[in-house]
Amino acid sequence: MSFFKKLFNIPDPKETEEESLEFQDLPIDQIFVKNFIKNKGKFLYCTSLEEVTLNLSKIIQENSWKTISCNDYDLLKLLKAIKVEITEKIDKSLPFFLSCEHLIAENGSILFSSNQLKEHKFSELSENFIVYATTSQLVNTKGESLTGIKSRYQGNIPSNISAINNFNIEAIEEDFMCYGNTNSKNLYLLLFEDL
8 A cells, every 4th residue: 555545544445345245235324334344333232222221231240330420311310220330511521421412334433412421521431331222313415414403303403423443442543643532432332223
């Protein structure tokens, strides 16, 4: 690969073609999961809210977390059944339980906006994220996700639209345009089947 292709992070056409053929016949949810896991994300599929609560409890136990940060009133209801201290204040030292805007299949990323992050940048937030999402939030491409936000919030589009697509906090950022501003997170995804 040439120096400029490495510098600008341009994928090799052969690799891109092979990947697209590999995923060509898969449903959108399987494409997302394969890309998400390839990006080192931790994924738990849930078919009921009881299963979501049980998996959330196991994540908290596994990591020995005593306090969780959550500022989403709907998600606070899920946390009520779990023995964990809850704070609505966003604190970098505490794991952050939040929802998202979309799950993007083409690269296994998760899209957030100011509705979840408020005015915070990823670098100001905890390394540990637990994300609750539904299968109806799956989209094929980044463009579809932005179109979805535009149509959902007509006239009141949220700011701070950002995506996470690297779920390994020890990874070295290869994109020189992101130097010093990584958005890598140790991320668990609780995906609820709502379709």
